Amino acid sequence: MIQPFRPLREDFTLMRCGLYMTELLDAATRDREPVPELFALLRQGLEQLTETSTPDTLLRLFELQLLMLIGYTPQLFACVRCARDLADYETAFSPAMGGLVCRSCMTNKQQAVTLSPQTLAYLRQGVMSGAESVPLLPDDAEVCQEIETVLHQHLTARLGRELKSYAFLHL
Numbered sequence: 001m002i003q004p005f006r007p008l009r010e011d012f013t014l015m016r017c018g019l020y021m022t023e024l025l026d027a028a029t030r031d032r033e034p035v036p037e038l039f040a041l042l043r044q045g046l047e048q049l050t051e052t053s054t055p056d057t058l059l060r061l062f063e064l065q066l067l068m069l070i071g072y073t074p075q076l077f078a079c080v081r082c083a084r085d086l087a088d089y090e091t092a093f094s095p096a097m098g099g100l101v102c103r104s105c106m107t108n109k110q111q112a113v114t115l116s117p118q119t120l121a122y123l124r125q126g127v128m129s130g131a132e133s134v135p136l137l138p139d140d141a142e143v144c145q146e147i148e149t150v151l152h153q154h155l156t157a158r159l160g161r162e163l164k165s166y167a168f169l170h171l
Contacts, residue, residue: 007050020165027159063151064126072158075099091115095153119146
């Protein structure tokens with residue numbers, strides 16, 4: 001049965017979120033490649049989008065689940081280069097390397113995002129729970145923006161391109 005997802009057609013914000021989810025899935029797969037797990041993730045995401053009051057939280061959940069399913073879970077517990085465990089206060093995330101990098105492994109040429117302890121805790125919780133249930137985004141707008149930025153940069157690095165629908169999300 002084809003589901004119309006009517007609320008997505010009637011609400012501009014939800015429509016933009018649905019388009020972003022669809023483009024993410026398209027970018028993560030090859031043409032005509034059957035990947036039932038990813039299709040199920042998209043269907044579930046679109047269904048949840050029609051019922052949610054927190055689309056931003058749902059998008060972060062979708063991004064984490066997609067990354068985990070395609071094998072690009074960000075490394076959030078140790079340095080991606082030397083595997084040293086990292087304290088919460090020394091957290092720089094390298095999109096190019098796919099995770100946290102310690103100070104001694106960081107190079108000047110490397111682009112990295114410094115993470116707040118709240119952002120790191122949120123992302124770790126999402127990864128550890130298997131992204132089955134990510135908590136609501138924090139009330140702190142800066143932390144929410146940091147979470148979105150880190151996931152966006154990680155996805156862009158892993159997928160090899162910027163998604164057109166990402167800019168559309170922020171109209």
